[in-house]
Amino acid sequence: MWKFIVRRILIMIPQMILLSILIFIVAQMMPGDALTGIIDPNIDPAAIEAQREALGLNNPWHIQYIDWVNATLHGDLGQSFRFKMPVTELVGQRLVNTVWLGLVTLIFTYLIAVPLGITSGRYNDTWLDQGITTYTYIGFAIPLFIFGLVMLWVFGFKLSWFPTNGSVAPGTEPGTMAFVLSKIKHLLLPALSMALIATVSTVQYLRSEIIDTKQKDFIVTARAKGASEQRVYNRHILRNSLLPIAAFFGFELTGLIGGTVFIETIFNYPGMGLLFIDSITQRDYSVVTSVVLLFGIASILGALLSDIILSIVDPRIRIK
DSSP states (O other): OOHHHHHHHHHHHHHHHHHHHHHHHHHHSSSSSSSTTSSSSTHHHHHHHHHHHTTTTSSOHHHHHHHHHHHHHHOOEEEEETTTHHHHHHHHHHHHHHHHHHHHHHHHHHHHHHHHHHHHHTTTTTTTHHHHHHHHHHHHHHHHHHHHHHIIIIIIIOOOOOOOOSSSSOOOOOOOOHHHHHHHHHHHHHHHHHHHHHHHHHHHHHHHHHHHHHHHHHHHHHHHOOHHHHHHIIIIIIHHHHHHHHHHHHHOOOOOHHHHHHHHHTTTOOOHHHHHHHHHHOOHHHHHHHHHHHHHHHHHHHHHHHHHHHHHOOGGGGGO
């Protein structure tokens, strides 16, 4: 088990190196550079060139890459010209909101997906199964950004059940119960919107696993031995069907990364996704590269987590 984890972590190292190289090269191809927006473009061109030389922007790309990696490893992600503050501090503020959004979305996803998947798989080919399957087909067909807009319009503007933007009501004092309740209220609608779309793949997968497990030989044997249907289902079918779902927990995390970009933009929720979109439109070079790097690392770590969980629930896939 530990040998597998160590090998998987060693494989992750070149992945992160390749990720950082790709991000740096793409960032170099963007209009502008780390100096863009920091100084007045109308000043003496000689002064601008001197500043570029001082920042090392005239160095060969591989030297700039080494300097960037070294600064990143020391926690220096540069300066945001739009917010006039260090990127590290800015990302730290927004990351908290995105983490909470992702956590609540995951909770909603499994609270909805697991009961629906179990019901659909156990009572397959019934009207109940057909209703759940119809929901998943609709969920597959509707893009997340369209569904988010509909949820915002219905529950935010029409019914006024939830706030339509921000992460907390203006003027609320941090540390108070009113602040906590306001944060939760602002969080519920975007998290639920993302979860209702994220559940569909889990529901379909769990349904297929249960239906497939019901036809296995050991299930037929258990019934032939006189085991009750409830015991067969709980002890054999359900237990074996739920194990693979746990292995996809890490992939659920990586899937949320793309979802937060759309949801945070639609709900104007101040997290990493909204920061990413705003930084692109504002050509905030340092913020864009930092956010993409963090998203990429989160995706790699999510895949690592899934592999580790899968190796625990299914020892056959471990590398010997």
